[in-house]
Amino acid sequence: MTKEQQQAIIRLKNGGLSLSQISTRLGISRNTVKSFCQRLQAATQPTTETKGTCEQCGLPLRFREGHAHPRFCSDKCRTAWWNTHPEQLSPSAMVEVRCVCCGIAFRSFPSRHRSYCSRQCYIRARYGGIRHAE
Secondary structure: OOHHHHHHHHHHHHOOOOHHHHHHHHOOOHHHHHHHHHHHHHHHOOEEEEEEEOOOOOOEEEEEOOOOOOOOOOHHHHHHHHHHOHHHOOHHHOEEEEOOOOOOEEEEOOOOOOOOOOHHHHHHHHHOOOOOOO
16 A cells, blocks of 8 residues: 555545545555554554563563553564463363364363364364365
């Protein structure tokens, strides 16, 4: 998206046009206009710098007013931290689930969608053991 298109989106949005009207007028996808408007709104929300730092990388955290205080600066840092600190997971939060394919019991966090102990069991149950090209 060009700078001219970005400026036009801002001008048209302030003029009261809907996302669909803006996308039609500029010849841009409606989702592109929507994403730009969301990013613009997030960038203009009030933030306050505090002394908090990311638990994984140590970068300073930005707190948004009215939101919970984050522990991590990004999803990448959050995932990396939890992967390296499995002892921090609460064992009481986990439940025992029985795989619908092989019947093996395994422990997992509660989820309505978790039915299989592994990807192999899912493929065996879903496709009869035949793995299709991915």
